[in-house]
Amino acid sequence: MKYCDLHCDALTASGKKQVTKARLEAGDCLLQCFAAFVEEGGFSRFSSLADKFDDLVKNEGYHRVLYASDVKENAVNALLSCEGGAWESIEELRGLYARGVRMAGFVWNTPTAAGYPNFPDYQGLCAGRISPSVREEKRGLTPFGHESAELMAQLGIIPDVSHGSDALFWEIAQKKRPFVASHSNAASVQNWARNLTDEQIAAVADCGGVIGLNFCADFLSDDGSAAGQRTAILAHVRAILNAGGEDVLAVGSDFDGIPENAYLPDPSCMPSFFETLVDEFGPRIAEKAARDNFLRVLRDVVGDK
Numbered sequence: 105m106k107y108c109d110l111h112c113d114a115l116t117a118s119g120k121k122q123v124t125k126a127r128l129e130a131g132d133c134l135l136q137c138f139a140a141f142v143e144e145g146g147f148s149r150f151s152s153l154a155d156k157f158d159d160l161v162k163n164e165g166y167h168r169v170l171y172a173s174d175v176k177e178n179a180v181n182a183l184l185s186c187e188g189g190a191w192e193s194i195e196e197l198r199g200l201y202a203r204g205v206r207m208a209g210f211v212w213n214t215p216t217a218a219g220y221p222n223f224p225d226y227q228g229l230c231a232g233r234i235s236p237s238v239r240e241e242k243r244g245l246t247p248f249g250h251e252s253a254e255l256m257a258q259l260g261i262i263p264d265v266s267h268g269s270d271a272l273f274w275e276i277a278q279k280k281r282p283f284v285a286s287h288s289n290a291a292s293v294q295n296w297a298r299n300l301t302d303e304q305i306a307a308v309a310d311c312g313g314v315i316g317l318n319f320c321a322d323f324l325s326d327d328g329s330a331a332g333q334r335t336a337i338l339a340h341v342r343a344i345l346n347a348g349g350e351d352v353l354a355v356g357s358d359f360d361g362i363p364e365n366a367y368l369p370d371p372s373c374m375p376s377f378f379e380t381l382v383d384e385f386g387p388r389i390a391e392k393a394a395r396d397n398f399l400r401v402l403r404d405v406v407g408d409k
């Protein structure tokens with residue numbers, strides 16, 4: 105089954121990679137989002153990752169997507185996204201669009217000019233000292249973050265709240281435009297700050313957005329075994345469908361940003377994952393999760409040329 109994956113970290117992965125063109129082809133991938141992850145270095149770091157993306161597209165024969173109408177059936181389509189502090193001014197946000205970014209997260213695990221992350225004590229979290237189930241509820245978008253969200257809507261960049269605080273999430277949801285949580289799961293199944301509550305899942309659905317299932321073992325379950333992860337991801341699917349309906353589910357593997365998942369180690373395992381979704385939830389829901397839901401957001405936000 106052809107599928108879209110809303111998030112991977114292949115652009116910043118070092119050493120052995122989970123995402124390769126051969127594995128995406130083996131997995132029947134239609135569209136892979138490649139995140140330019142910027143922890144430090146701002147726009148100039150982003151630019152070097154955008155160069156890397158350009159090289160990847162050219163050297164490995166991906167089909168670049170700048171508009172919804174660019175998506176080509178018999179190709180592995182590649183869309184550039186960003187995560188973290190990739191921009192600190194409106195000019196730089198325009199620069200991201202000019203370089204091809206069509207989906208942008210406001211933060212990673214540390215605050216940026218645009219907003220605050222999921223965890224109140226991000227320094228403690230990065231040092232591995234606090235429980236990641238503690239959620240940041242008060243600090244959301246900065247005034248610059250709000251300004252950025254308005255420009256994203258004008259230009260056609262999909263806002264991504266996956267690492268955003270709860271306050272940031274609700275500020276984006278209140279704008280009543282489609283947005284995504286590109287790589288997050290259901291907090292009702294695994295209580296983790298990176299996962300979404302049922303109310304948040306319903307809000308993404310109400311705005312016409314999608315949530316990409318994240319394959320990070322810790323976000324799915326305390327049981328990291330292949331069988332435990334399989335059971336858990338189906339529970340997350342069920343929880344997202346129950347809270348948000350069948351138009352909100354998508355995939356955001358986080359490949360190359362996570363340790364290898366025992367059940368879903370790399371893109372070549374996707375056909376068997378979607379077979380399982382067909383068996384458990386039927387072909388219509390599986391197709392929507394695999395491709396239709398995200399392609400709808402791409403059409404609604406990015407649009408055609």
Ligand SMILES: [Zn+2]
Binds near residue numbers: 187266267287361
């Ligand atoms: Zn991430």
